[in-house]
Amino acid sequence: xxxxxxxxxxxxxxxxxxxxxxxxxxxxxxxxxxxxxxxxxxxxxxxxxxxxxxxxxxxxxxxxxxxxxxxxxxxxxxxxxxxxxxxxxxxxxxxxxxxxxxxxxxxxxxxxxxxxxxxxxxxxxxxxxxxxxxxxxxxxxxxxxxxxxxxxxxxxxxxxxxxxxxxxxxxxxxxxxxxxxxxxxxxxxxxxxxxxxxxxxxxxxxxxxxxxxxxxxxxxxxxxxxxxxxxxxxxxxxxxxxxxxxxxxxxxxxxxxxxxxxxxxxxxxxxxxxxxxxxxxxxxxxxxxxxxxxxxxxxxxxxxxxxxxxxxxxxxxxxxxxxxxxxxxxxxxxxxxxxxxxxxxxxxxxxxxxxxxxxxxxxxxxxxxxxxxxxxxxxxxxxxxxxxxxxxxxxxxxxxxxxxxxxxx
Amino acid sequence: xxxxxxxxxxxxxxxxxxxxxxxxxxxxxxxxxxxxxxxxxxxxxxxxxxxxxxxxxxxxxxxxxxxxxxxxxxxxxxxxxxxxxxxxxxxxxxxxxxxxxxxxxxxxxxxxxxxxxxxxxxxxxxxxxxxxxxxxxxxxxxxxxxxxxxxxxxxxxxxxxxxxxxxxxxxxxxxxxxxxxxxxxxxxxxxxxxxxxxxxxxxxxxxxxxxxxxxxxxxxxxxxxxxxxxxxxxxxxxxxxxxxxxxxxxxxxxxxxxxxxxxxxxxxxxxxxxxxxxxxxxxxxxxxxxxxxxxxxxxxxxxxxxxxxxxxxxxxxxxxxxxxxxxxxxxxxxxxxxxxxxxxxxxxxxxxxxxxxxxxxxxxxxxxxxxxxxxxxxxxxxxxxxxxxxxxxxxxxx
Numbered sequence: 001x002x003x004x005x006x007x008x009x010x011x012x013x014x015x016x017x018x019x020x021x022x023x024x025x026x027x028x029x030x031x032x033x034x035x036x037x038x039x040x041x042x043x044x045x046x047x048x049x050x051x052x053x054x055x056x057x058x059x060x061x062x063x064x065x066x067x068x069x070x071x072x073x074x075x076x077x078x079x080x081x082x083x084x085x086x087x088x089x090x091x092x093x094x095x096x097x098x099x100x101x102x103x104x105x106x107x108x109x110x111x112x113x114x115x116x117x118x119x120x121x122x123x124x125x126x127x128x129x130x131x132x133x134x135x136x137x138x139x140x141x142x143x144x145x146x147x148x149x150x151x152x153x154x155x156x157x158x159x160x161x162x163x164x165x166x167x168x169x170x171x172x173x174x175x176x177x178x179x180x181x182x183x184x185x186x187x188x189x190x191x192x193x194x195x196x197x198x199x200x201x202x203x204x205x206x207x208x209x210x211x212x213x214x215x216x217x218x219x220x221x222x223x224x225x226x227x228x229x230x231x232x233x234x235x236x237x238x239x240x241x242x243x244x245x246x247x248x249x250x251x252x253x254x255x256x257x258x259x260x261x262x263x264x265x266x267x268x269x270x271x272x273x274x275x276x277x278x279x280x281x282x283x284x285x286x287x288x289x290x291x292x293x294x295x296x297x298x299x300x301x302x303x304x305x306x307x308x309x310x311x312x313x314x315x316x317x318x319x320x321x322x323x324x325x326x327x328x329x330x331x332x333x334x335x336x337x338x339x340x341x342x343x344x345x346x347x348x349x350x351x352x353x354x355x356x357x358x359x360x361x362x363x364x365x366x367x368x369x370x371x372x373x374x375x376x377x378x379x380x381x382x383x384x385x386x387x388x389x390x391x392x393x394x395x396x397x398x399x400x401x402x403x404x405x406x407x408x409x
Numbered sequence: 410x411x412x413x414x415x416x417x418x419x420x421x422x423x424x425x426x427x428x429x430x431x432x433x434x435x436x437x438x439x440x441x442x443x444x445x446x447x448x449x450x451x452x453x454x455x456x457x458x459x460x461x462x463x464x465x466x467x468x469x470x471x472x473x474x475x476x477x478x479x480x481x482x483x484x485x486x487x488x489x490x491x492x493x494x495x496x497x498x499x500x501x502x503x504x505x506x507x508x509x510x511x512x513x514x515x516x517x518x519x520x521x522x523x524x525x526x527x528x529x530x531x532x533x534x535x536x537x538x539x540x541x542x543x544x545x546x547x548x549x550x551x552x553x554x555x556x557x558x559x560x561x562x563x564x565x566x567x568x569x570x571x572x573x574x575x576x577x578x579x580x581x582x583x584x585x586x587x588x589x590x591x592x593x594x595x596x597x598x599x600x601x602x603x604x605x606x607x608x609x610x611x612x613x614x615x616x617x618x619x620x621x622x623x624x625x626x627x628x629x630x631x632x633x634x635x636x637x638x639x640x641x642x643x644x645x646x647x648x649x650x651x652x653x654x655x656x657x658x659x660x661x662x663x664x665x666x667x668x669x670x671x672x673x674x675x676x677x678x679x680x681x682x683x684x685x686x687x688x689x690x691x692x693x694x695x696x697x698x699x700x701x702x703x704x705x706x707x708x709x710x711x712x713x714x715x716x717x718x719x720x721x722x723x724x725x726x727x728x729x730x731x732x733x734x735x736x737x738x739x740x741x742x743x744x745x746x747x748x749x750x751x752x753x754x755x756x757x758x759x760x761x762x763x764x765x766x767x768x769x770x771x772x773x774x775x776x777x778x779x780x781x782x783x784x785x786x787x788x789x790x791x792x793x794x795x796x797x798x799x800x801x802x803x804x805x806x807x
Contacts, residue, residue, distance in 0.1 A: 005441065006441055006444070006445055008427075008444070009423075009424075009426070009427035009448045009451060010428075013420045013423055014420075017417040017421075018417075019416070021417070035611040037413070037415070037416075037611075038413055038614050038615050041419065041615070041618060045459050046459060048455070048456075048459070049455065049456035049459040049460060052455070052456040052479075056452060056453075057449075057479045062707070062708050064478075064802055065802065066479070072459075072460055099799075099802075099803060100803070194805070196803055197802070198795060198798055198799065209705070212444075212445035215446075215448075216445050216448070219448060309469070309471065310469050400469075400598070400600055401506075402598075404472070404596075404598035405507070407596075409474060409806040409807035
């Protein structure tokens with residue numbers, strides 16, 4: 001091999017060999033079992049595949065939307081109601097985002113200074129305490145645009161407003177990526193937005209594919225992509241365990257309005273559960289008088305949301321049953337508690353609880369109460385319905401169908 | 410305690426995959442660009458292998474993205490969205506969703522767990538050839554459909570039912586759209602109705618990860634081999650009906666595939682001509698590289714279907730394969746590849762036309778096309794490409 005040769009396949013793979021073992025060390029499971037080791041291998045392979053789609057196959061001069069966090073790339077505590085799409089941009093470019101609005105609850109675009117495979121100077125550090133190192137970036141909403149009768153919209157994204165009319169969003173000089181969140185609550189019936197992105201300032205030139213050097217560089221960064229993605233979220237989960245209540249939740253110290261992390265028009269409540277198999281945690285709360293959207297979910301201790309395709313691990317404002325007194329009561333447990341608002345934590349010993357009030361008029365404070373499963377019915381209002389195993393099976397079938405009917409890419 | 414392979418051992422299994430593929434692809438030695446391009450292709454098929462083989466579970470099935478512009482193998486037809494799911498032939502499954510408005514949605518039963526050269530060799534025995542079309546089903550005014558698929562019709566069940574072949578281990582769904590922007594893709598869910606059983610064991614996860622070398626090498630080697638089969642049996646700068654796919658099942662029962670090899674210099678072009686069949690549900694033509702990777706169809710005009718192509722007044726399609734822009738609407742952009750695959754298909758067509766392919770200097774293309782064939786301005790070409798790239802993104806890939 002000459003000194004200038006690009007890395008071979010084998011060299012690229014060799015650079016990945018320590019990734020999963022390092023993540024297992026950071027996970028902190030004492031004497032990890034074979035199941036835990038294989039589970040981390042699976043997660044690392046998932047995020048490697050995500051890294052291929054979102055970075056190696058991504059060209060800011062010819063961008064497309066790639067699937068970031070979802071049922072198969074389960075990191076970032078994905079909200080099951082959101083479809084997360086990622087693209088890269090060059091802040092010197094002029095882009096057009098266009099498509100069809102659909103009928104889903106909202107479609108937000110958050111500009112970001114970085115996500116892994118951008119120049120290191122623009123990356124967010126992975127330590128939770130220092131992750132807000134960049135100035136807040138703009139977030140845009142598709143409903144602020146002119147949308148025609150067919151649902152079509154088109155907006156220019158650039159540093160300067162282009163001549164002529166039409167919708168325009170400012171592209172800040174430090175923006176490198178865009179995260180699109182497409183939120184739906186009635187998964188089966190809402191129509192997802194279909195969205196395209198094009199760089200329009202260089203279009204007259206003949207298409208030039210990415211160079212072999214750049215492709216190799218992006219491939220070489222995959223180890224860091226996998227490690228950073230999973231480490232960041234494991235650290236965040238551990239942060240909540242150390243700084244937020246166990247078997248309780250409180251307004252997030254790191255996410256939401258003013259933090260630069262997560263949606264800035266959203267108030268997050270975070271905490272952790274830690275329950276024995278015969279215990280449950282009841283989350284009780286008033287609801288905001290008005291909001292665009294609200295939701296609650298359970299995740300594991302790496303901030304992988306509990307498999308929402310096959311388990312009822314999240315509830316949104318269209319899925320949850322609100323009690324006759326106007327309050328929400330949801331039950332976190334491993335065993336089916338036989339109530340509509342079960343949040344299935346699976347067999348995780350501990351993990352993250354997250355609740356969000358989005359564009360709300362007020363921000364009620366939830367209360368969490370731990371008890372034995374056998375005590376639950378005495379605690380809940382008398383008119384709380386009973387869900388039989390057969391009914392649960394039917395509910396879960398509808399849920400998994402709905403999860404599949406969303407547009408994930 | 411049973412020790413499953415470690416992460417490092419799993420990666421080590423992949424070490425030689427690309428070297429072996431490079432020897433077959435470029436026996437005289439690859440360039441640095443070719444090495445990196447094969448690295449990227451192998452990584453892309455690893456990503457598709459994760460989604461379609463490691464993640465997928467016949468007890469908790471989900472249609473996963475298989476071949477597309479990011480995982481470009483199997484000569485993806487840009488009009489199709491290919492999704493794959495694993496099934497247990499003893500299972501009872503329900504497929505349900507919204508039919509959408511696209512041209513067709515077909516679901517093919519597959520017997521193999523993954524592609525590989527054994528598929529080539531098995532062509533001598535009867536192949537599993539069962540393909541169903543969503544339009545066979547009862548579809549409501551709201552476009553909703555539901556069908557049970559199983560070995561036997563469930564007792565007392567009177568709704569739509571498809572038989573699941575005892576050899577079937579996977580379903581390949583093809584969703585075909587021609588007006589990429591205007592047609593609405595089907596939304597399709599699959600669930601197992603009979604006993605689902607436990608979550609996938611760590612042993613099974615490890616086994617599937619250990620299959621990734623076979624998954625990558627099998628898929629890419631199979632496709633490279635098929636391209637070379639066409640080079641040997643169909644020849645250069647021709648387009649003739651494929652006997653090979655006829656034997657293969659899948660869509661071939663209803664679709665005539667034409668394959669050939671283009672091999673032209675940068676200043677040359679191929680003029681491809683055929684009379685468009687009068688009674689044909691769908692037709693299409695594309696160019697791919699010599700590994701059966703379709704030329705980047707998001708950013709290049711590498712395929713044309715019956716909605717996108719311009720048909721001349723005499724009812725003939727005339728397309729131009731070239732590297733340089735020949736200036737006509739029906740350009741098939743082969744990019745920089747010196748040779749590769751030219752493929753056309755006629756689906757549910759009353760007849761299979763003869764296709765003429767003629768090599769000409771690209772500067773003289775208009776001399777070989779009917780008088781009055783429009784020449785696009787650069788603005789018109791840019792608009793055509795923008796429409797195409799938007800349309801490709803507005804499809805539902807997953």
